[in-house]
Amino acid sequence: MKEERVASGIQGLDELIEGGFPNGFCYAIVGGPGAGKTIFGAQFLYQGATKYGENGLYITLEEPPYSINNNMLRFGWNLYELEKRDKLALIDASPMKSSKGSYAIKAGIGTEDFSIEGLLGVIAEAKRKINAKRCVVDSLKALSIQYRDEFETRQQILKLIRSLTELSLTTMLLAETSEEKMDAQSFGTVEFLAQGVIYLHTYRIRDNTVRAIEVRKMRGVKIVNKLCPYTFTDTGIVIYPQETVFR
Numbered sequence: 001m002k003e004e005r006v007a008s009g010i011q012g013l014d015e016l017i018e019g020g021f022p023n024g025f026c027y028a029i030v031g032g033p034g035a036g037k038t039i040f041g042a043q044f045l046y047q048g049a050t051k052y053g054e055n056g057l058y059i060t061l062e063e064p065p066y067s068i069n070n071n072m073l074r075f076g077w078n079l080y081e082l083e084k085r086d087k088l089a090l091i092d093a094s095p096m097k098s099s100k101g102s103y104a105i106k107a108g109i110g111t112e113d114f115s116i117e118g119l120l121g122v123i124a125e126a127k128r129k130i131n132a133k134r135c136v137v138d139s140l141k142a143l144s145i146q147y148r149d150e151f152e153t154r155q156q157i158l159k160l161i162r163s164l165t166e167l168s169l170t171t172m173l174l175a176e177t178s179e180e181k182m183d184a185q186s187f188g189t190v191e192f193l194a195q196g197v198i199y200l201h202t203y204r205i206r207d208n209t210v211r212a213i214e215v216r217k218m219r220g221v222k223i224v225n226k227l228c229p230y231t232f233t234d235t236g237i238v239i240y241p242q243e244t245v246f247r
């Protein structure tokens with residue numbers, strides 16, 4: 001049986017992962033601040049909804065929706081407009097959450113009443129409403145701030161991954177870490193629990209900042225192990241699989 005693949009909508013990525021992400025699992029997209037995690041997530045959902053007929057859920061635990069919407073407009077992605085057409089749900093669990101959004105949850109990150117169960121309730125309802133297939137969680141760092149210790153954080157992340165997988169959502173879990181940790185090749189909690197891991201590296205080479213994507217693991221997929229440069233263009237993230245980072 002040929003496994004179903006989900007096209008990423010990110011130019012150059014699918015050829016690194018045999019045509020797309022295996023359907024219905026959670027993947028960690030890991031990078032430093034400014035690496036383009038939010039752009040990656042928005043692009044996955046925008047292209048999913050407009051090009052592949054797959055609606056999506058954007059769960060923000062960090063940046064408020066209006067800010068994400070504003071920043072993504074420069075790539076031509078009007079997320080609010082997609083939401084109006086029931087092709088996208090922006091679920092606001094950010095610390096500065098306004099209660100106005102259609103999918104605002106009762107208690108956002110940073111409040112005592114925040115819970116993964118509460119969040120999952122809203123996710124399940126939104127999924128039903130718009131028949132979502134794709135999902136983005138931006139970002140998991142917020143959970144490590146919410147919970148007291150590493151053990152508890154890990155339990156909550158595991159619960160989130162289990163439930164999103166049960167809902168058959170193909171999910172990008174955006175995670176922030178330092179370049180040192182990615183280079184140390186030691187997996188953190190998310191990388192360990194996810195079905196696949198993609199690193200977004202940022203290097204300084206002489207006077208330049210060079211960005212490179214690395215598919216570190218993807219269960220059941222023959223991956224291209226090479227570091228490939230990527231840039232931000234007017235149409236979003238573009239990956240260059242034929243080019244090299246270090247000469």
Ligand SMILES: Nc1ncnc2c1ncn2[C@@H]1O[C@H](COP(=O)(O)OP(=O)(O)O)[C@@H](O)[C@H]1O
Pocket residue numbers: 031032033034035036037038039040074232233234
């Ligand atoms: N049109 C653009 N051209 C070039 N760089 C851009 C463009 N739009 C955003 N950026 C860069 O993208 C980065 C922010 O991406 P973002 O997805 O918010 O990062 P992260 O979520 O990983 O912190 C910033 O470094 C910003 O300068």
Ligand SMILES: [Mg+2]
Pocket residue numbers: 037038063138
């Ligand atoms: Mg971000």
